[in-house]
Amino acid sequence: VRPLPPSDAPADAALPATTEGTEVDAVVDELREQVVAGFRQELGDAVLDAHVRPGHAAWVRVSRDAWHQAAEAAQGPLGYAFFDFISAIDWLPSPFGRDMDAQEDVVAAAADPAAAPVEADLPGPAALEHGYAGGETRFQLLASLYSIERGVGVLLKADVPDDDLRIASWSDLYAGANWHERETWEMFGIEFTGHPDLRRLYLPADFEGHPLRKDYPLLARRVKPWPGIVDVEPMPGSDDEGDADAEGGAA
Amino acid sequence: VTATDHGHEVDSLTDQQKLAYIAAQAADARVNLELETEGMTLNIGPQHPATHGTLRIVARLDGEQIIAAEPLCGYMHRGYEKLTEVRTYPQVTTLINRIDWLGSFANEVPFILAAEQLMEVEAPPRAQWIRTILFELSRLANISLFLGDLGIQVGGLTAGFYGFRDREYVLNQIEAVTGGRFHPNFDRIGGIKDDLPKGWIAETHAAMQKMRDFCDEIEDLLIGNEIFQARTRGIGVIPADVGLSYGLSGANIRASGVDWDLRRDACPPGFVYDQVDWKVWTHTDGDAFARCWVRMQEVREASLIVDQLLDTIPSGPIMSKVPRIIKVPAGEAYVATENPLGEMGYYVVSKGDLVPFRVKIRTASFNNISIVPWVATGVYVPDLVSILASLYFILGDIDR
Numbered sequence: 225v226r227p228l229p230p231s232d233a234p235a236d237a238a239l240p241a242t243t244e245g246t247e248v249d250a251v252v253d254e255l256r257e258q259v260v261a262g263f264r265q266e267l268g269d270a271v272l273d274a275h276v277r278p279g280h281a282a283w284v285r286v287s288r289d290a291w292h293q294a295a296e297a298a299q300g301p302l303g304y305a306f307f308d309f310i311s312a313i314d315w316l317p318s319p320f321g322r323d324m325d326a327q328e329d330v331v332a333a334a335a336d337p338a339a340a341p342v343e344a345d346l347p348g349p350a351a352l353e354h355g356y357a358g359g360e361t362r363f364q365l366l367a368s369l370y371s372i373e374r375g376v377g378v379l380l381k382a383d384v385p386d387d388d389l390r391i392a393s394w395s396d397l398y399a400g401a402n403w404h405e406r407e408t409w410e411m412f413g414i415e416f417t418g419h420p421d422l423r424r425l426y427l428p429a430d431f432e433g434h435p436l437r438k439d440y441p442l443l444a445r446r447v448k449p450w451p452g453i454v455d456v457e458p459m460p461g462s463d464d465e466g467d468a469d470a471e472g473g474a475a
Numbered sequence: 476v477t478a479t480d481h482g483h484e485v486d487s488l489t490d491q492q493k494l495a496y497i498a499a500q501a502a503d504a505r506v507n508l509e510l511e512t513e514g515m516t517l518n519i520g521p522q523h524p525a526t527h528g529t530l531r532i533v534a535r536l537d538g539e540q541i542i543a544a545e546p547l548c549g550y551m552h553r554g555y556e557k558l559t560e561v562r563t564y565p566q567v568t569t570l571i572n573r574i575d576w577l578g579s580f581a582n583e584v585p586f587i588l589a590a591e592q593l594m595e596v597e598a599p600p601r602a603q604w605i606r607t608i609l610f611e612l613s614r615l616a617n618i619s620l621f622l623g624d625l626g627i628q629v630g631g632l633t634a635g636f637y638g639f640r641d642r643e644y645v646l647n648q649i650e651a652v653t654g655g656r657f658h659p660n661f662d663r664i665g666g667i668k669d670d671l672p673k674g675w676i677a678e679t680h681a682a683m684q685k686m687r688d689f690c691d692e693i694e695d696l697l698i699g700n701e702i703f704q705a706r707t708r709g710i711g712v713i714p715a716d717v718g719l720s721y722g723l724s725g726a727n728i729r730a731s732g733v734d735w736d737l738r739r740d741a742c743p744p745g746f747v748y749d750q751v752d753w754k755v756w757t758h759t760d761g762d763a764f765a766r767c768w769v770r771m772q773e774v775r776e777a778s779l780i781v782d783q784l785l786d787t788i789p790s791g792p793i794m795s796k797v798p799r800i801i802k803v804p805a806g807e808a809y810v811a812t813e814n815p816l817g818e819m820g821y822y823v824v825s826k827g828d829l830v831p832f833r834v835k836i837r838t839a840s841f842n843n844i845s846i847v848p849w850v851a852t853g854v855y856v857p858d859l860v861s862i863l864a865s866l867y868f869i870l871g872d873i874d875r
Contacts (some may be wrong), residue, residue, distance in 0.1 A: 277806075355824055356806070375740055400846075425549060429553075445561050452570070
């Protein structure tokens, strides 16, 4: 429990800093390091990479072949009983360039030639920038599990190569994976082998394409650009300059 | 109509779906030798009072008994995960407000917290207090309607009127601060939009007392009612391990004896639950009654949390220093909070741009409803309504 401010404190007295982000960053997060160590011990070389953001989360990237094995270990010896979600990330930069972005982004891009629009042809794997725990392929599977006993969760990732978008299903281990895998399948086109009932969940039967892929156009935005910053009114009491002003800091 | 046609003309079906349709028709004609009853397919919804929107359930019946039930969603899919990729961070809250429309403010908070985590900013104490109060008011508005609606679904219409009547006390307080009854769009990265209006604290204290009175009323009228108990006790029992593997969260899993609440056990920075003396309610039965009872206790507890927070609210600024144009540094964050319906989380991938690169929205109802095929198998048709009512979902929270 954090200490309350003394009742006779001056009106603008701030509480002691609770910024876990800045304080905990310096120290090692024992709990989440153990999460990673647990997976390394159970899976060995199948753990390709890992990342810990102290105080927040732990990422573990496993090889595609070990995806099912990772769930077995997580559910069994490692004790992650709570199934949170499965989804995927398409790391391809949007091939539609700046017209997929807000108008204010277009203005920012014009001022900064380095942020030139991406060409309409799909960039190669070299253009992909992956997030925590790295990656090698355009599509990456993402899953979250939680251990209630230990009070810690884990975010699992696995690369799925473009030419063979298949990965083992978890639905035999975590019953909740069934619907999440159906959603991921229709939204990204990643097939889950061993899934008992891989059917569409949301989209109509005759829908073509996988909407959450980056190369699937958002037609509404193609037709009419988003106004973005045009709608923004200046904050009361602040300068009208659009630069890095504090927003309402004096309130 | 089969489970696979998804509401479209039969002409648009694939061959595989046509075969499934024929197979379902053939199965319907099968006669149960023991009872001499014919199987049939019962379509519930998409427009039905028990569906909170447009959830459609296709149940295969053997007499009165359900042998398979399948929820069909997608009638309200709005593609928020795609739309967030073309909106700036401050614009996203307008969208995600509409996920669970009965507790709108609570939808904004985990996304804002994820962005704050990536930007490494934190709201000032007063903003954290107000944020926590509004978060709990969303829970009160949401679950008080659930308690009223519960009555409507099991045939006690009066409770519904009480629920709608007393929810207004909370909505009025939310409206007084945010200007919106249902879609406040009030949470900001690094704080909140406005300070509390004059006289609000005393009014909210009075509203909290009314919510506790409402709970007493509902307990007398509904939860303690013999007919209600007959409709819900022992119905739709979910063991803890099954619930966990389906990812059930919130009151649904606490009613199965799992003592787990993100507000207490994994509270992200940005809330002040550690400043309050409160308890997490659990029940051991795991049936429909337990789920309703736990929610009723949560309304009481939430009103007490709000009361305590109103008494200790510090003064000071309500926004920390945040750039005018918000660019979120590259990184990934997953922040989940204990929303009225259960665990709601946002997995935000940023590439240092003005817009998120990818947002995965983990909603409570999606997991909570995915258990229906498991829990509804073998129950009778009226019990399905009790089960759906007690699992409590909002369609926008399933479809997103």
